[in-house]
Each structure stands twice: as C-alpha cells, then as structure tokens.
Amino acid sequence: MSKILESLPMTIVAGVVLTVIMVIATHQINNMNQSGVEKAVSDIQKKMN
C-alpha cells in the first residue's frame, strides 16, 4: 500500500479504481435494499425503457 501512496500517479489510479468499486457496491446495495415488489416494478421499467 505504501508503494502506491509514495507515487502520486499511482495514488490517482487507485482513487479511480476505488471509485469504480464504490459504484459497483452502490448498485449491489441498492438491489439488496429493494423489496420484491419494488424490484419487479424496477425490472419492468427497465424493460420498457
């Protein structure tokens, strides 16, 4: 970890990677938080779009 933090470019790359991980985690948490009915409605809306 300290190898990454010693390099500014590597720190920025790691920040972007962490952002991508956060976006994926956000999607997963939102999917888990949806109730069965909400998920069904959301799936239908996605299909309609």
Place this chain on the structure above:
Amino acid sequence: MEDIIFFLVRYLHVLCGVMWIGILWYFNFVQIPSMSKIPAEQKPAISKVIAPEALFWFRWGAAGTVLFGLILAHMSGYDREALTLQQPEIGFGMWLGLIMAFNVWFVIWPAQKIALGMVEADAEAKPKAGRRAMLFSRANTLMSIPMLFSMLSAQHLAGY
C-alpha cells in the same frame, strides 16, 4: 426562511470543503513534489511559514466541512439512512469524508507538529512523523476521488 438556512448550510459546507480539499491537493500536487527541488537554505520558508499556516486552514476546513455536512444531512433527513448505507450514493461519500477528517485531526496534524518541530521530539522521530503525515495525506488524496464522486453524483447523477 428554512430554504435560506438550508442554502446557507450547504454554501458553508461547500466553502469549507473547497478550503480543505484545495489545501490537501496543494500539499500533494505542489508542495510535496517540489520539496526536493528547493535549495536547503530556502526550505525553512516552507516548513516554518507556509506549511504551519496551510495546516491551520486545512484542519479547520476539514472540521467545518464535516460539521456543516452533518447538519445538512440531518436537515435533509437522510443522515441515518446514509450512514447505515441504506442510501449508499451519499453514504459512501459521508463515510469517506469522516475517515479523511479523522486522519487530518488525529494522524496528519499530530505527525506534522513533530515533523515541523512545533512540539518537542527527538531527531529520529521527525523523519518518521514526516513520512507518516505524507502517507496519510496521500491516502486522503486517494479517498478524495471517490468521496467527491459520491457527493456530486448523489445530487447530480440520480440513479447512476
């Protein structure tokens, strides 16, 4: 009236945030990479004058950002949902901001006081403290990228 207070709190949150992250990026993008290029006799200008002044606004900017951010979240009614990640879009950003502010006050500032000679410490402790402050400052720079993404996307990229 409530709208004006709400706006003022958001405005102060952003002002303090710009102060905090602006100085964090100044340290990491400008000061730290430039130190090796500065002649030895000129280095005290950084370590004795500029860095202590920057650290003052840096740590109080962090405190103000967190204070007004928490008030804003409470006024908006999403503080509990965000911190328990039931609203992860803003929740991740809040947690990253809190971890970063903790680093500022309880790791970077105490280490910088030793590194800059603002408190009594033996000669061996100074370079160790300087390295600790630099690494945690870099860790905050790393976390600032997803933190700012979270803060902005929660407001301006709904349902990403």
